[in-house]
Amino acid sequence: MSKSLQAIRGMNDILPEQTPLWRYFEGAVARLLDNYGYKQIRMPIVEFTELFKRSIGEVTDIVEKEMYTFEDRNGDSLTLRPEGTAACVRAVLEHGLTGGGQPQKLWYIGPMFRHERPQKGRYRQFHQIGLEVFNLDGPDIDAELIVLTWRLWGMLGIRDAVKLELNSLGTSESRGRYREALVEFLSGHLDKLDEDSQRRLKTNPLRVLDTKNAETQAVLVDAPKMADYLDDESRIHFEGLKARLDAAGIPYVINPKLVRGLDYYSKTVFEWVTDKLGAQGTVCAGGRYDGLVEQMGGKPTTGVGFAMGIERLILLLETLEQVPEEISRQVDVYFCAFGEAAELVALALSEKLRDQLPNLRLQVNAGAGSFKSQFKKADKSGALYALILGDDELAHQVVSFKPLRGQGEQQSIAFDALAAHLATCIVQG
Numbered sequence: 070m071s072k073s074l075q076a077i078r079g080m081n082d083i084l085p086e087q088t089p090l091w092r093y094f095e096g097a098v099a100r101l102l103d104n105y106g107y108k109q110i111r112m113p114i115v116e117f118t119e120l121f122k123r124s125i126g127e128v129t130d131i132v133e134k135e136m137y138t139f140e141d142r143n144g145d146s147l148t149l150r151p152e153g154t155a156a157c158v159r160a161v162l163e164h165g166l167t168g169g170g171q172p173q174k175l176w177y178i179g180p181m182f183r184h185e186r187p188q189k190g191r192y193r194q195f196h197q198i199g200l201e202v203f204n205l206d207g208p209d210i211d212a213e214l215i216v217l218t219w220r221l222w223g224m225l226g227i228r229d230a231v232k233l234e235l236n237s238l239g240t241s242e243s244r245g246r247y248r249e250a251l252v253e254f255l256s257g258h259l260d261k262l263d264e265d266s267q268r269r270l271k272t273n274p275l276r277v278l279d280t281k282n283a284e285t286q287a288v289l290v291d292a293p294k295m296a297d298y299l300d301d302e303s304r305i306h307f308e309g310l311k312a313r314l315d316a317a318g319i320p321y322v323i324n325p326k327l328v329r330g331l332d333y334y335s336k337t338v339f340e341w342v343t344d345k346l347g348a349q350g351t352v353c354a355g356g357r358y359d360g361l362v363e364q365m366g367g368k369p370t371t372g373v374g375f376a377m378g379i380e381r382l383i384l385l386l387e388t389l390e391q392v393p394e395e396i397s398r399q400v401d402v403y404f405c406a407f408g409e410a411a412e413l414v415a416l417a418l419s420e421k422l423r424d425q426l427p428n429l430r431l432q433v434n435a436g437a438g439s440f441k442s443q444f445k446k447a448d449k450s451g452a453l454y455a456l457i458l459g460d461d462e463l464a465h466q467v468v469s470f471k472p473l474r475g476q477g478e479q480q481s482i483a484f485d486a487l488a489a490h491l492a493t494c495i496v497q498g
């Protein structure tokens with residue numbers, strides 16, 4: 070196929086054989102968030118470029134080199150959203166959702182776009198489910214975000230494969246004091262820092278802490294520790310969070326080098342990581358951003374949130390073989406009809422069945438076909454039962470009901486009794 074007719078590198082089709090798992094995952098998360106009292110919000114995929122520069126930070130990897138930015142026909146600079154928090158804050162401010170200090174617990178789902186090097190678990194269009202909570206400033210809500218993800222991992226059967234890493238970055242004042250101390254220390258060891266770290270020292274010094282370079286890591290052993298610079302407010306907040314995680318029985322490790330890639334975090338930051346996916350091991354990440362709303366022109370409004378990467382979680386479910394068997398079966402009953410007269414009756418009967426059993430997953434054969442070919446299709450559909458309507462059945466006003474997966478004998482059922490019979494065989498979801 071010519072190149073122009075292929076999908077863009079790093080942007081994937083999600084094929085019919087994959088969508089059942091996506092829907093299972095997305096459905097589980099949506100139900101969970103409903104149950105915890107979170108409300109869904111949907112933002113546009115494109116925003117003014119300025120929004121992301123202002124919120125994410127000019128010197129972050131995302132803004133410096135990963136955004137899909139273009140000029141539209143009016144000459145405005147627009148960007149495909151690389152993450153959801155900025156747009157969510159923009160929407161909340163634009164519609165006054167946090168006016169008067171009102172709390173909001175929101176979630177969203179959708180595609181995000183970053184021009185990164187595509188590899189397993191890293192794509193240029195990927196999908197996130199994100200949560201953002203506004204105007205609740207205590208550690209109780211930080212804990213709730215973590216507790217509900219822990220419950221999700223349990224529901225999905227992947228708890229044993231993920232680990233929670235936690236850190237506190239302090240308030241922007243204490244973070245500023247720490248940043249100064251770190252810059253002073255690292256400036257004395259410039260020659261031993263890798264190239265990236267030398268650059269970050271000037272632009273985003275805290276990011277030096279998560280360098281992968283061994284020599285730089287060796288220098289960091291003696292660097293000032295963030296924990297020693299934490300202000301009392303942040304320390305108490307962090308203790309409150311840890312106490313709640315202990316009370317909920319959620320294991321965690323403190324990672325003093327966890328700083329996250331975005332500028333706007335303060336106090337709590339956390340990541341759920343797995344060692345089952347190679348280098349792309351973070352499946353969910355977030356933290357508190359108490360200064361962001363004000364930075365974006367709103368009244369002081371605290372915020373905390375996270376985003377999980379759907380592709381990585383799907384990969385994890387597949388890797389751990391935690392894909393429930395029943396999700397790929399999308400048909401309960403397959404209706405075979407032979408001849409024009411039978412097809413007409415089958416259509417009318419099917420619609421009546423759908424009225425009576427609104428959750429019935431019924432596939433009616435299309436395209437006619439011989440007995441053999443219709444049965445082949447019935448079997449391939451994954452249906453548990455076939456309904457058969459031919460001349461014989463038509464003459465007696467019955468349908469033959471045939472179990473396809475060895476649950477009993479074929480039997481004749483009167484048209485009128487069909488719905489009641491199906492109701493007893495099929496678990497209505």
Ligand code: ATP
Nearest residue numbers: 185190191192195330351352353354376377378381
């Ligand atoms: P990473 O360190 O892996 O690049 P990040 O810190 O850039 O991640 P966030 O901006 O915090 O990621 O996004 C939250 C989650 O979204 C990540 O933990 C990950 O699961 C997922 N994610 C981020 N970038 C990608 C991508 N390019 N492809 C697939 N999933 C991604």
Ligand code: MG
Nearest residue numbers: 130183185330
């Ligand atoms: Mg990244």
